[in-house]
Amino acid sequence: MRLAQGIEWAIHACTLLAPLGREHGLSLTALAAFHGVAAPYMAKQMQLLSAAGIVRSSRGATGGYTLAKPPAEISLYDVVRAIEGPAPAFRCTEIRQRGPCARPRSECRLPCGIAAAFAAAEAAWRGHLAAISIEDIVAQLRTGASDMDLGAALGWLQSNATALPIRSGGGSMQDF
């Protein structure tokens, strides 16, 4: 069992976009450079986030990505589902319908006990991730000393002129 690598990148990207607010964003190039990953593959993750309504994309010369919702309304499970899709980890192949003692299909409407047990465990897993928001992760960054260095990040972002802002007009980065 293994989660897609892109999930980690996607969550980090949301974490970086969150303090910028909905008026500012980052280009794909900036996101990839900041995280030290390949831009074309980072693009794929961002596209999935965009399709799921988690980020908004702007094309054109000053285009880039912006968070589409307040960080408090984006859970870790939202990101997981956007990247991985909704398929469950345990997939029942209906063994009970195979072999010499196969059950007829008509008697197999309900999921078997094994599949039900795994479904319950996965529901608990999803529940845990759904209870944690991007805002929670960012809050940890502000207090903890072992995660991303927000101060250094802000400096880098400001010196990276092409990165922001997406839309002209007011707004600042005081949210940091």
Place this chain on the structure above:
Amino acid sequence: MRLAQGIEWAIHACTLLAPLGREHGLSLTALAAFHGVAAPYMAKQMQLLSAAGIVRSSRGATGGYTLAKPPAEISLYDVVRAIEGPAPAFRCTEIRQRGPCARPRSECRLPCGIAAAFAAAEAAWRGHLAAISIEDIVAQLRTGASDMDLGAALGWLQSNATALPIRSGGGSMQDF
């Protein structure tokens, strides 16, 4: 995220071995035929169960597989760990140590907040599976009408002389 297919087969095999008690067992051929799956691949799963101490294997002419512990002491998570190994689904690649704002390695002893959140969710998942035993699954079979047909299974097993018993001597299949 996807669990290995062999987990489903392994759990079904344990479910079938459980009612036979520790004095009777099934050969690989019988297990594969009953479930309608390929014997060589089923062998791989059974070897993993054997290595994990969940089943006992007997070599030789009347060899086969027997449960190594009472069904109540074998949890679904035991089987998952035997097949999949102990690696967590979310694997932190330490993005915070990469890119232009990388944190020095010395400040990254503690797991980052994202990794910690996923670890907690996975612990809940494991906890759910660890709380369900093979005995629980078998108990469902006796009462529920939508899972394996235990009566038909018993008949097939008895007519399959090579399948059991592993060890001569007393014992019966009255456990059914």
Place this chain on the structure above:
DNA sequence: TTAATACGGATATTTTTTATCTGAATTGAT
């Protein structure tokens, strides 16, 4: 001794994941 069985490693096949590329769309400046 023979036949039947499990074990272990090595090998092919398929699927999934990862990574990359090319074209279409949008924006700002000329």
Place this chain on the structure above:
DNA sequence: ATCAATTCAGATAAAAAATATCCGTATTAA
């Protein structure tokens, strides 16, 4: 209004992993 620059997005290729299989060896009962 047109052009050039920059971006997104879908499609495509490479790599990795999982799945499925085979074969030689060790073991046991008849």
